Amino acid sequence: MSTKTLEQVENQFETFQILNEEGEVVNEAAMPELSDEQLQEIMRRMVYTRIWDQRAISLNRQGRLGFYAPVAGQEASMLGSQFALDKEDWILPGYRDIPQIVFHGLPLHQAFLWSRGHYAGSQFPDGLNVMFPQIIIGAQIIQAAGVAVGLKRKKKNNIAITYTGDGGASQGDFYEGMNFAGAYNAPAVFIVQNNRFAISVPVEKQSAAKTIAQKAVAAGIEGIQVDGMDVLAVYAATKDARERALAGEGPTLIETMTYRYGPHTMAGDDPTRYRSSDLDDEWTKKDPLVRFRKFLEKKGLWTEEKENEVVEQAKGDIKEAMKKADGTAKQKVTDLIGFMFEELPANLREQMEEYTAKESK
Amino acid sequence: MAQMTMIQAITDAMRNELKNNEDVLVFGEDVGQNGGVFRATEGLQKEFGEERVFDTPLAESGIGGLAIGLGLTGFRPVMEVQFFGFVFEVFDSVAGQMNRMRYRTGGKLTSPITVRSPFGGGVKTPEMHADSLEGLMAQTPGLKVVIPSTPYDAKGLLISAIRDNDPVVYLEHMKLYRSFRAEVPEEEYTIPLGKADIKREGKDLTIVTYGAMVHSSLKAAEELEKEGIDVEVIDLMTISPLDIDTIITSVEKTSRAIVVQEAQKQAGIAANVVAEITERAILSLEAPVLRVTSPDTIYPFATIEDDWLPDYKGIVDTAKKVINF
Secondary structure (H helix, E strand, O other): OOOOHHHHHHHOOOOOOOOOOOOOEEEEEHHHOOOOHHHHHHHHHHHHHHHHHHHHHHHHHHHOOOOOOOOOOOOHHHHHHOOOOOOOOOOEEOOOHHHHHHHHHOOOHHHHHHHHHHHHHOOOOOOOOOOOEEEOOOOHHHHHHHHHHHHHHOOOOOOOOEEEEOOOOHHHHHHHHHHHHOOOOOEEEEHHHOOOOOOOEEEEEEEHOOOOOOOHHOOOOOOEEEEOOOHHHHHHHHHHHHHHHHHHOOEEEEEEEEOOOOOOOOOOOOOOOOHHHHHHHHHHHHOHHHHHHHHHHHHHOOHHHHHHHHHHHHHHHHHHHHHHOOOOOOOOHHHHHHHHOOOOHHHHHHHHHHHEEEEEO | OOOEHHHHOOOOOHHHHHHOOEEEEEEEEEOOOOOOOOOOOOOHHHHHHOOOEEOOOHHHHHHHHHHHHHHHHOOOOEEEEHHHHHHHHHHHHHHHHHHHHHOOOOOOOOOEEEEEEEEEEOOOOOOOOOOOOOHHHHHHOOOOOEEOOHHHHHHHHHHHHHHHOOEEEEEEHEEEEEEOOOEOOOOOOOOOOOOEEEOOOOOOOOEEEOOOHHHHHHHHHHHHHHHHOOEEEEOEEEEEOHHHHHHHHHHHHHOOOOEEEEEOOOOHHHHHHHHHHHHHHHHHOOHHHHEEEEEEOOOOOOOHHHHHHOHHHHHHHHHHHHOOO
16 A cells, blocks of 8 residues: 555646746746747736736725725736637636736726726626636636536637636635536636735645645646746646647646735735735745846847836826726616516516616606 | 326426527436436436536536536526535525626626426435425525426426526425326426416415425315315415515405415515515405414424424414404
8 A cells, every 4th residue: 555645646746937037948848939029918918917906006095996906926827828818718717817807808997897896897898708707716616617518519619717816726616616627528727826825824724735736636637837927837838728628638727826916905905914024025036027028138029118118008098997987877776676687577677666766866 | 288297297398498499408416327316307318418418526516617607608507406405515606606697797698597406395305305495595686486386387487497598496396296197288388487376266365385385285275165265375386586466466355365385484485475465465454464384493304394394284274363363
């Protein structure tokens, strides 16, 4: 009888990296094929998102945004994975994963409306395959398995990708989602952005497992741990997972090792209660923008001028989007009653009349 | 016309819809090869193939997520929860997710899902099988909740449920599955959701009920007839939303009503019916509206369930109280 199985399995999971902290290619063989324009576009999106995050935090503090979960630090995990998708792939995000759905096609002002809690934020444009950002940790994972089964049965050449965090990997639905997708050999990619803290509980207290990636083994699917601050590694791992899924080789779990610089959400979380400044410093050194910028600069693909252009564009877009969000008609209780069912039953018809009268006063 | 049990009528409804619409998928634990633990899906996998009628891993929450995801990709899922006592394992999907899909996306995404599940007392199951949990569902905005009491109703209501573009929880009382046969047309027909059915007309007293208690109430009505009391029995069929018009019209005619449910008394469907009658027809009433229910305990161990469940004698006694008030 061997008692070494766990050790053997755990030791298989090494962190996949292409760019080190200095922006040097350490894994030439794994370099994805990306044109100069694509490389610049990835940088552009990360810079844009960093600026957006800063503006969102300040808009939230001014009481103009509503619910917001900061993303700085996680740009490579979020945007590297989304960049590997086809336009018609489905994204099932958690509530922090707004950059992915915006770059998938959700207009920025709708993201702001969603933050504010307005239904117009989630009246998704036709052809945009995204799910409402999930609040219940893990629910998106079983739903992603379902979407993936649906895409396969409809013979679409598309995948379902879903995002959660290290805390989400403790949920039963995390395992059920992977297990269902595996059992049906469905084209799903599960991304766990391991930013080391659920809200405040550290990943070491979430599980005895050394990695989250290894949890794939129990579900009988592929698992990989990726440097989540390395946008090329995240892109390459996601692209590979996507292609294997479409080739009928099954779903993949991708654990991206990352960090959120800010609080869990803007609703009163104080990270100094559970994180040391040493740990913050350690992770700031790994910053995804810094290392990718170094990489691009060495190739002559990025300049301060380019960076400033993106910053200005982001600021302009945000201003425009806020204006559009501000100009959106206020929602009414009668709107919401109308969205309950395709055809309103008698009780809601009665309540519709009651609220129509109230609103016309 | 064929003679069918309720379970045969349910199978027939699913067969009809599987034929009618290729986006209809039927799935759950043991529903494929095995045809379901009650044989509700008997023969369907053989007839429609494993792509349409299939087994799932044993995980209710996963089944709920599967249904929601399939709904998002253009399918019309009919998912089975093997026993409704297991619904707590999939409560988020049913009561937290599919019911708010249309609302949370301002009408853009929907969950055209039917959740089928057996429940109900009197068949000596282990715990967590027989519980009447329909009240939890009825209190959940965005769900329709259907409970048929006859083979004819079962078929027409299930076809309507599957065709509905919003989620419907369709609960099948286990005691009624094979307890009797009735005529069921072989061709398709629908019964509208949200409509009650008057199972017996009468002028002295209205009994509002649903599920297996429809039959206990009809038996009570026969007993009461011997004493010259003419009872009207309303089978709600859909317990959410309630068919308030049918209830109020009847109460205005009879001036007396009782409400009968197999579920425990507190905060249930019967309480809701009493409230609606009180709000809308109090001046028509000659007596308080009383309830016949089971007591507010956990569903009991099988050997004592017959003592715990309401029966026709209790209905007769309560009806007399209201008549003699």
